[in-house]
Amino acid sequence: MASAFVSASPLPSRSSLDPLPLKLGASSQATFLGKNFIKAQPFTRTTMSIAVEVSRFNELTMAPPDPILGVSDAFRADTNEMKLNLGVGAYRTEDLQPYVLNVVKKAEKLMLERGENKEYLPIEGLAAFNKATAELLFEADSAVLQEQRVATVQGLSGTGSLRLAAALIERYFPGSKVLISSPTWGNHKNIFNDARVPWSEYRYYDPKTVGLDFDGMISDIKAAPEGSFVLLHGCAHNPTGIDPTPKQWEIIADVIQEKNHIPFFDVAYQGFASGSLDEDASSVRLFAARGLELLVAQSYSKNLGLYAERIGAINVVCSSSEVAQRVKSQLKRIARPMYSNPPIHGARIVANVVGSPDLFDEWKEEMALMAGRIKSVRQKLYDSLSEKDNTSKDWSFILKQIGMFSFTGLNKAQSESMAGKWHVYMTKDGRISLAGLSAAKCEYLADAIIDSYYNVS
Numbered sequence: 001m002a003s004a005f006v007s008a009s010p011l012p013s014r015s016s017l018d019p020l021p022l023k024l025g026a027s028s029q030a031t032f033l034g035k036n037f038i039k040a041q042p043f044t045r046t047t048m049s050i051a052v053e054v055s056r057f058n059e060l061t062m063a064p065p066d067p068i069l070g071v072s073d074a075f076r077a078d079t080n081e082m083k084l085n086l087g088v089g090a091y092r093t094e095d096l097q098p099y100v101l102n103v104v105k106k107a108e109k110l111m112l113e114r115g116e117n118k119e120y121l122p123i124e125g126l127a128a129f130n131k132a133t134a135e136l137l138f139e140a141d142s143a144v145l146q147e148q149r150v151a152t153v154q155g156l157s158g159t160g161s162l163r164l165a166a167a168l169i170e171r172y173f174p175g176s177k178v179l180i181s182s183p184t185w186g187n188h189k190n191i192f193n194d195a196r197v198p199w200s201e202y203r204y205y206d207p208k209t210v211g212l213d214f215d216g217m218i219s220d221i222k223a224a225p226e227g228s229f230v231l232l233h234g235c236a237h238n239p240t241g242i243d244p245t246p247k248q249w250e251i252i253a254d255v256i257q258e259k260n261h262i263p264f265f266d267v268a269y270q271g272f273a274s275g276s277l278d279e280d281a282s283s284v285r286l287f288a289a290r291g292l293e294l295l296v297a298q299s300y301s302k303n304l305g306l307y308a309e310r311i312g313a314i315n316v317v318c319s320s321s322e323v324a325q326r327v328k329s330q331l332k333r334i335a336r337p338m339y340s341n342p343p344i345h346g347a348r349i350v351a352n353v354v355g356s357p358d359l360f361d362e363w364k365e366e367m368a369l370m371a372g373r374i375k376s377v378r379q380k381l382y383d384s385l386s387e388k389d390n391t392s393k394d395w396s397f398i399l400k401q402i403g404m405f406s407f408t409g410l411n412k413a414q415s416e417s418m419a420g421k422w423h424v425y426m427t428k429d430g431r432i433s434l435a436g437l438s439a440a441k442c443e444y445l446a447d448a449i450i451d452s453y454y455n456v457s
Contacts, residue, residue, distance in 0.1 A: 066186075067186055067427060067428065068087060068088060068186050068187075068427055069088065071085065071087030071088065071425045071426065071427060072085060072087060072088055072425075074419065074425055075087070075425040078423055078425075080423040082422075082423055082441075082444060083423040083424070083425070084423065084424045084425065084436065084437065084441055084444075084445065085425050085436055086424060086425060086426045086432040086433045086434075086436045086437060086445075087425050087426050087427055087433065087436075088433065088436070089238070089302065089404055089405065089433050089435065090307060090433070090435065090436070091302065091305060091370055091404070091435045092435060092436050092438075094373065094438050094439065094440075095438070096436065096438055096441075099305060099370075100305060101304060101305050101363070101366050102362070102366065103304075103353055103359050103362045103363045103366055104304060104305060104306070104349055104353070106359060106362075107348070107349045107352040107353050107359060108349065110352055111345075111348055111349075111352065116348065118344065119344075120340075120341055121154070121341045121342055121343075121344050121347070122341065123153075123332040123335050123336055123340070123341050124152075124153045124154060124328065124331070124332055124335075125153060125154020125155075125313070125341070125342045125347060126154060126342075126344060126347035126348065126351060128347075128348075128351035128355065129154055129311075129313075129347035129348070129350050129351045130152045130153070130154055130313065131351075132350060132351050132354035132355055133152065133154075133298055133313045133315075133350065133354075134150055134152045134313075134315060135354075136270070136277060136281075136354055137267065137270070137281055137284060137296060137298060137315060138150065138281075138284070138285060138288055138315075138317075139278075139285065142285070142288065142289075143288075143289070144288050144317050147320075147321060148321035148324060149317060149318050149319070149320060149321055149323075149324050150315050150316065150317050150318070150324060151315070151316040151318060151324040151325070151327040151328035151331060152313055152314070152315045152316075152328075153313065153314050153328060153331045153332065153335065154311070154312075154313050154342045154347055155297070155312045155313055155314050155335075155342065156310045156312065156339065156342060156343075157299045157300070157301055157309075157310040157311055157312040158266065158268045158297050158298065158299030158301065158312045159187060159191065159299075159312075160310065160312065160339070160342075161297035161298060161299070161312045161313055161314040162188070162191050162266065162297045162314075163191050163194070163195065163338075164314045164331055164334055164335060164338070165264065165295050165297060165314050165316075166178075166191050166192050166194075166195035166197050167195050167334045167338070168316075168327075168330065168331060168334060169195070169197050169229060170195045170196055170197050171330075171334070172330065173229075175198075176197075176198075176227065176228065176229060177197075177198045177199060177200055177224070177225060177228050177229070178192055178197055178198070178199040178200075178228070178229040178230075178231055178264065179199070179200060179201070179202045179220070179221065179224050179228055179229065179230045179231060179261075180192075180199050180200070180201050180202070180231050181201065181202060181204035181205075181217075181231070181232075181233065181237070182201035182202065182203055182204055182205065183204070183205055183239055183240065183429060184201075184204075184231070184233075184238070184239075185233075185238045185239065185266070186239075186427070188231065188266075200224070201220075202216070202217055202220035202221055202224070202230075203216030203217050203219070203220050204216075204217055204237070204240070204242075205240050205242065205407065207409065209397070210397035210407060210409045211242060211397060211400065212242045212243075212244060212248075214244065214248055217252075218251065218252070218255055221252070221255050221256065221259065221261065222255055222258075222259060224259065224261065226259055226260050226261070227259075227260050227261065227262070228259075228261050228262070229261070229262045229263075229264045229295075230256055230261050230262070230263055230264060231264045231265075231266060232252070232263055232264065232265050232266070232283070233265075233266055233268075234265045234266065234267035234268075234269075234270070234280065234281065234283050234284050234296070235267070235269055235270065235273040235274070235279075235280040235281075235283065235402070235403070236268075236269040236272070236273035236280070236402050236403025236404065236405070237403075238268070238269075238403075238405055238431075239405050239407055239427065239429060239431035240401065240405070240407040240431075241401030241402055241403050241404075241405045241406050241407055242400070242401055242402075242407070243273075243402055244283075246282070249282075249283050249286055250286070253286055253287055253290060253292070256287075256292070257290065257292060262292075262293060262294065262295070263287050263292060263294040263295070264294065264295040264296075264297075265283070265284050265287075265294065265295065265296040265297070266297050267280075267281070267284060267296055267297065267298050267299070268297075268298075268299040268301070268302060269302050269303065269403055269404070270298070270303055271303045271364070271367045271371075272302045272303040272367060272370065272371055272403070272404070273371065273402050273403040273404075274371065274402065275367060275368040275371035275372060276368075277364065277367075284296055288317055291319075292317070293316075293317055293318055293319055294316075294317045295314065295315070295316050295317075296314070296315040296316075296317070297312065297313070297314050297315075298312045298313045298314075298315065299311075299312040300312060300346065300350055302404065303367055304349065304350065304353065304363070306346045306349060306350075309343065309345055309346025309349065310342075310343060310346065311342075311343070311346030311347055311349070311350060314331065316328075316331070370435075374403070374404055374434050374435055376439065377434050377437045377438065377439055377442060378398060378399065378401075378406065378434055379399065380439050380442040381398060381406075381434070381437070381442045381445060381446060382395055382396070382398045382399050383442075384442050384443045384445075384446035385398070385446045385449065385450065387446075388443075388446050388447065388450055389450055391454075397409075404433055404434055404435040405431055405432065405433055405434065406431070406432050406434055407429075407430055407431055408426075408430045408431070408432055408449060409430055409453075410426075410430035410449065410452055410453060411430065412428045412429075413456050413457065414430070414452040414453060414456045415427070415428050415429070415430055415452075416428065417451075417452045417455075417456040418448055418449070418452050421448075421451070421452075422444075422447075422448035422451070422452070424445060424448050432445075
């Protein structure tokens with residue numbers, strides 16, 4: 001940006017309100033308040049000085065668009081009436097509209113009636129929320145809670161909770177590596193990169209079977225340096241929708257225990273995957289019951305639809321209550337300069353819902369309905385694919401997956417064709433969000449998948 005200063009003679013005498021004089025030497029430029037001034041040249045009876053502002057941020061390049069959120073931008077720009085946004089993991093009704101749970105509305109009404117204030121929360125968050133979220137995850141009568149061995153701190157949904165844990169690892173386990181599934185949620189790598197925590201991948205997805213590469217997974221966890229952190233998806237693996245069986249979870253726990261690794265769970269879909277809060281927490285409870293120390297990040301974006309409230313928690317299961325107290329103090333120490341303290345609104349919603357038997361039962365019913373709708377469109381998509389595909393391809397892997405996502409097996413070029421030709425927007429790794437699909441659009445989606453799969457190399 002340039003600004004011009006014009007003065008015409010005769011000039012008034014300088015007053016205390018005039019700008020300070022500029023000292024111009026042999027050079028034709030001088031600096032004043034961070035701006036470069038070009039020496040004025042007289043013409044007729046008017047002089048002009050041009051201020052040229054050179055940005056201190058000129059070296060910054062344009063960041064690439066987010067691979068997941070960028071899908072929504074492309075979707076919004078599309079005017080085709082058949083367009084589908086299957087990129088972002090957000091629940092939609094059969095009419096493909098955002099859904100606010102009735103139980104959330106009731107909890108917010110309670111908050112208004114009570115006239116609750118908006119004072120700062122403690123660094124660790126709302127006590128009632130922390131108690132409720134830990135009991136939801138581990139069960140109220142679990143040994144880890146009865147013995148007060150869990151350090152729970154409210155975080156900024158799942159992402160913020162993962163970031164807190166990553167900072168804890170970087171600060172107190174220097175050099176330790178985090179093992180991440182291949183593939184994984186797109187933000188996992190960003191979080192650990194930002195925290196300067198080294199990571200490597202373990203095999204998880206088998207493209208030949210569109211299923212779990214369990215042997216590869218176990219082999220890579222065994223080969224990792226002793227004491228590594230192993231990031232596990234508690235349920236409804238994102239992006240594949242492929243979960244280990246209960247027996248496989250037992251074997252995974254065996255190997256992690258043998259190698260003295262530290263399990264680190266990301267639980268973003270408790271109750272939203274199977275429709276059961278207890279079933280979706282079974283993997284975490286298995287590890288906790290074995291006496292292992294572990295980390296668990298939680299989110300309420302999906303199961304309560306609190307996407308914009310940014311409500312979640314980081315839980316660290318320790319060997320004793322004394323250790324848990326110290327861990328919690330350090331988590332608070334990390335959170336203080338990062339965001340000071342967490343927001344209160346979403347925390348109160350969760351505390352009210354979980355703390356009220358009536359609201360809690362109603363929430364479980366609504367979760368079952370949401371999970372049921374996703375299961376229904378999953379079945380209908382499979383039926384449509386099987387009916388329309390004249391080859392012998394087996395599409396049953398879609399039914400074996402769980403949760404809001406399905407890994408279609410489409411490659412990058414095929415996924416791009418889905419958007420370019422069929423107006424179906426998805427991530428480039430072939431993941432689709434079934435939560436954004438309606439029963440009415442299943443046949444259209446099946447046509448798009450079959451065309452892209454067979455006609456795009």
